[in-house]
Amino acid sequence: MPLYDATVTQLDKMLANLDSWIEEALAHAEARGFDPSCYATYRLAPDQYTFTRQVQAACDAAKFVAARSAGKDAPKHEDGDATVEELRARIALVREFLATFTPADFEGADDRVVALPFLPGKGMKAEAYVLQMALPNFYFHLVHAYAILRHAGVKLGKMPFIGGLDLVEL
Amino acid sequence: MPLYDATVTQLDKMLANLDSWIEEALAHAEARGFDPSCYATYRLAPDQYTFTRQVQAACDAAKFVAARSAGKDAPKHEDGDATVEELRARIALVREFLATFTPADFEGADDRVVALPFLPGKGMKAEAYVLQMALPNFYFHLVHAYAILRHAGVKLGKMPFIGGLDLVEL
Numbered sequence: 315m316p317l318y319d320a321t322v323t324q325l326d327k328m329l330a331n332l333d334s335w336i337e338e339a340l341a342h343a344e345a346r347g348f349d350p351s352c353y354a355t356y357r358l359a360p361d362q363y364t365f366t367r368q369v370q371a372a373c374d375a376a377k378f379v380a381a382r383s384a385g386k387d388a389p390k391h392e393d394g395d396a397t398v399e400e401l402r403a404r405i406a407l408v409r410e411f412l413a414t415f416t417p418a419d420f421e422g423a424d425d426r427v428v429a430l431p432f433l434p435g436k437g438m439k440a441e442a443y444v445l446q447m448a449l450p451n452f453y454f455h456l457v458h459a460y461a462i463l464r465h466a467g468v469k470l471g472k473m474p475f476i477g478g479l480d481l482v483e484l
Numbered sequence: 485m486p487l488y489d490a491t492v493t494q495l496d497k498m499l500a501n502l503d504s505w506i507e508e509a510l511a512h513a514e515a516r517g518f519d520p521s522c523y524a525t526y527r528l529a530p531d532q533y534t535f536t537r538q539v540q541a542a543c544d545a546a547k548f549v550a551a552r553s554a555g556k557d558a559p560k561h562e563d564g565d566a567t568v569e570e571l572r573a574r575i576a577l578v579r580e581f582l583a584t585f586t587p588a589d590f591e592g593a594d595d596r597v598v599a600l601p602f603l604p605g606k607g608m609k610a611e612a613y614v615l616q617m618a619l620p621n622f623y624f625h626l627v628h629a630y631a632i633l634r635h636a637g638v639k640l641g642k643m644p645f646i647g648g649l650d651l652v653e654l
Contacts, residue, residue, distance in 0.1 A: 315485040407648070464532055
């Protein structure tokens, strides 16, 4: 599987899906007459990230997996409090960054070693980094963001999670 | 990225991780003095799967992604109610099934088209199926199972989620 497809193409689609869940959450808040800023600090356990931090972490995971496996620098985005609009703007910024990559950026990634900031002196081969660390970490935060919205009563389902598929006729 | 690594190797590791979270959940129940069968029907939203169904769905996703992308048949496992011990036995069965695959089973998978049972007449190329459908679906149920345990007070963290990594020295 080409690393470009596994990272840039797929993560961009999932970030677009995430944005659509937030749109649904805004409609839910309006229909029920509550302030959508309530979502920001919602969480599933007191020692887990809030919705805001889950979205920020999913955005970071997406930009870092593309940047690190292609050997580029990722732009810095500040964490901390954020309105729902600011979260959507961050998703858009990361999608713009992903759009700057081409399949050619991943040529030679087979031999690239990615440094792990949380394990000084250690790294992983790019392919192992994507499969074992980056994709599971991305989905960890993405699914938590989804689950927090579902827990808050937003009506979503498997199709808005998965999104569009490249189908062929049998 | 070899499809074998992306499916069999990675999903087997994540199922082993899932089993370790259940072990942690059993210890939590014992320490707090409640019946661990309480986990079975726990869920994050009334219209989401219970913990039992999330684990069963993650197991199914893992066996189907390997079987379908290698062009093999997957064993059938009955759903419905299950004790925590039965869920652990199912995880072990799927891991045994995954252990029957070798990288050679995935030769020629580039040209294989996988039929989608929920979309009659439609299929996907094996690589697109793995990236766009099977891995996101697996992580969807796996992370929900994890999040339900966290919501129930089980102490887990990012490291038990990610599991072991193939590290290299920088």
